[in-house]
Amino acid sequence: MSRRRSVTIAGVLAVIAIALGIAISYWIHWFPAQASTQAKNTDRLYHVLVIASVPIFVLVITVILYSVWQFRMKPGEEFKDGPPIHGNTRLEVFWTAIPTVLLLGLIGYSFVVLHENEKKPAKEIQIGVTGQQFAWSYQYGPSLTGGRPLNSNELYVPYGESVYFNLRSKDVIHAFWIPAFRIQEDVVPGITTHWRATPDRLGSYPVVCNLLCGLGHGLMRSTVHVVTEARFHEWIRSQLTTASSAPAGGSTAGGATG
Numbered sequence: 421m422s423r424r425r426s427v428t429i430a431g432v433l434a435v436i437a438i439a440l441g442i443a444i445s446y447w448i449h450w451f452p453a454q455a456s457t458q459a460k461n462t463d464r465l466y467h468v469l470v471i472a473s474v475p476i477f478v479l480v481i482t483v484i485l486y487s488v489w490q491f492r493m494k495p496g497e498e499f500k501d502g503p504p505i506h507g508n509t510r511l512e513v514f515w516t517a518i519p520t521v522l523l524l525g526l527i528g529y530s531f532v533v534l535h536e537n538e539k540k541p542a543k544e545i546q547i548g549v550t551g552q553q554f555a556w557s558y559q560y561g562p563s564l565t566g567g568r569p570l571n572s573n574e575l576y577v578p579y580g581e582s583v584y585f586n587l588r589s590k591d592v593i594h595a596f597w598i599p600a601f602r603i604q605e606d607v608v609p610g611i612t613t614h615w616r617a618t619p620d621r622l623g624s625y626p627v628v629c630n631l632l633c634g635l636g637h638g639l640m641r642s643t644v645h646v647v648t649e650a651r652f653h654e655w656i657r658s659q660l661t662t663a664s665s666a667p668a669g670g671s672t673a674g675g676a677t678g
């Protein structure tokens with residue numbers, strides 16, 4: 421078979437493999453539901469990265485397989501060595517320039533997406549998140565409750581509104597992760613870290629601790645409820661009334677029994 425024919429065959433197979441690879445990356449659903457505007461940006465970035473990676477992967481594998489097919493040792497060549505090739509300026513310029521352009525493009529796009537995801541909107545609400553071995557609790561400040569702050573084991577967020585989470589830890593390092601929102605942040609004792617998301621899909625989604633924080637790490641799960649704004653305020657009101665109608669708050673219970 422002529423060199424030209426074998427290169428054509430390899431090229432056609434490579435193009436088919438690239439098309440299949442990109443199609444499969446779309447067919448398979450890799451991620452949970454997209455429940456925030458940040459999730460959509462992040463998934464788009466992921467797709468761009470896959471589309472850029474598939475041709476490079478196929479190119480490398482094609483060259484390897486082509487070499488095995490065309491240049492493999494034939495009987496009688498056991499003690500022969502390949503031709504000693506050294507230096508090819510044009511080739512070296514190409515294999516430096518193309519990855520540089522590609523990487524700068526992808527880094528630039530990643531930066532744009534990250535910047536977009538973390539941009540401070542005109543209006544947003546703040547919710548405190550406290551991690552401890554082995555549970556999450558959530559703090560709703562006076563600006564949300566209209567008075568006394570609320571501490572709850574449940575996370576409710578209003579649909580379509582940007583939420584700025586203030587993350588604190590009572591003991592060791594945890595990581596606050598809502599897969600459906602696609603963002604994760606470490607929760608570190610001694611400092612407050614931050615995390616922003618705009619929920620844009622009603623429903624309930626898992627909250628996960630994503631840093632091994634001790635024996636009960638696997639149990640450190642909770643749920644985020646994305647509800648309408650009216651339902652959100654209704655829930656806060658209901659929590660405040662149950663808290664105030666209870667005989668005594670958590671902090672004074674000890675004194676009442678003593």
Ligand SMILES: [Cu+2]
Nearest residue numbers: 594629633640
């Ligand atoms: Cu944890």
